[in-house]
Amino acid sequence: MVDSWRLLIQHKTGFGYAGKVGSSYNEARMSPRNEPRQAVLETRVEVWPPAHTHRYEDYWGTQVTALDVHSPHDHLSVTATSTVETLPPGDLIEPGGGADWAELAVPDNVDRWYELLLPTPRTALDEELTALAESIRGAHATPHAAAMALCEQIRAEVAYTAGATGVQTDAVQAWRQRQGVCQDISHLVVGLLRTMGVPARYVSGYLHPSSSAEIGDDVVGQSHAWVEWWVGRWTAYDPTNGVPVGARHVVVGRGREYGDVPPLKGVYSGPANTGQSVEVTITRLR
Structure with a gap:
C-alpha cells in the first residue's frame, strides 16, 4: 500500500516599512502545484491590506499571485494556506541507469x-x-x-x-x-x-x-x-x-535558480524597507 501524506501548510510572509507606503506591486510564488506526485486539495492566498490580485502561470510553470496595494500602508502581509496530498518516491533510477x-x-x-x-x-x-x-x-x-x-x-x-x-x-x-x-x-x-x-x-x-x-x-x-x-x-x-x-x-x-522562484518579491513607492518576516507551519493531517 502506498503511504501517502496529507499536509496542511501555512506560509506567512511580508514586508515592514519605516513609514507609510503609497503603493506596492508584488508577486507571490507560494501556491503548490498539481503534478503526478502531489495533489493540491485546496490553496488560497490572503493579503493585508486588501489588494487587487490575479493569478497566472509563469514561464517555468509556477503559479503566481500578482497583487498590488494602492492604499497607504506600513506593512504588507501575505499568507498562503494549502492542503496537499503527497506520495513517497516513485520509480527511482538505478545508479547505472538513465541516459548515457x-x-x-x-x-x-x-x-x-x-x-x-x-x-x-x-x-x-x-x-x-x-x-x-x-x-x-x-x-x-x-x-x-x-x-x-x-x-x-x-x-x-x-x-x-x-x-x-x-x-x-x-x-x-x-x-x-x-x-x-x-x-x-x-x-x-x-x-x-x-x-x-x-x-x-x-x-x-x-x-x-x-x-x-x-x-x-x-x-x-x-x-x-x-x-x-x-x-x-x-x-x-x-x-x-x-x-x-x-x-x-x-x-x-x-x-x-532562486531568482526565478522567490516566495515574495515586489517594488513599492515610499520609505525604506525595514525587513521581511517569514513563518511556515506544517501539519500532517494523515
Whole structure:
C-alpha cells in the first residue's frame, strides 16, 4: 500500500516599512502545484491590506499571485494556506541507469534543455569548481551515477548552517566557506551538474522536518530547495538531506535558480524597507 501524506501548510510572509507606503506591486510564488506526485486539495492566498490580485502561470510553470496595494500602508502581509496530498518516491533510477553521456550531448537534447544548461548569477562556477565537475564526470560511466556522487560529495563537504548566507549568496561563496543553507547547496549542485552537461533545475517548495510526524501536530516547517536533473527523464533529489524527494516534500515552483522562484518579491513607492518576516507551519493531517 502506498503511504501517502496529507499536509496542511501555512506560509506567512511580508514586508515592514519605516513609514507609510503609497503603493506596492508584488508577486507571490507560494501556491503548490498539481503534478503526478502531489495533489493540491485546496490553496488560497490572503493579503493585508486588501489588494487587487490575479493569478497566472509563469514561464517555468509556477503559479503566481500578482497583487498590488494602492492604499497607504506600513506593512504588507501575505499568507498562503494549502492542503496537499503527497506520495513517497516513485520509480527511482538505478545508479547505472538513465541516459548515457553521448545521449545528453545529442544536439536535439542540448537544444531542448539549453536554458537549463547555462550558468546563472547564483550557479556560475570558478576554476576550482569547474575542475571538480570535470573530475566527477570522468569518474562515472553514467550521468545519473555522477549526479548522485556529486550530491554525496557536496553534502559531505558543505555544512548546512542556518543563517550562514543570504539570498544573494552564490555557489562559489558557499563553496569557499564550506557552509550554507538548502538554497546554497542546491545552487552548487545545479551549477556542477550543468557544467558536466546534465540539464538541471532548481526546485522551491516546503519540507516537513520529521519523517515520523505525529498526525495533527503543528510544527515549524521550512521553505526548502532541492534539485532535479534530466537523464532521459527528470528525477528529483534533496542534496541537503541526502534523500530522494518524497512524501515530506511539496513542490511550489521550478526555475534556473532562486531568482526565478522567490516566495515574495515586489517594488513599492515610499520609505525604506525595514525587513521581511517569514513563518511556515506544517501539519500532517494523515
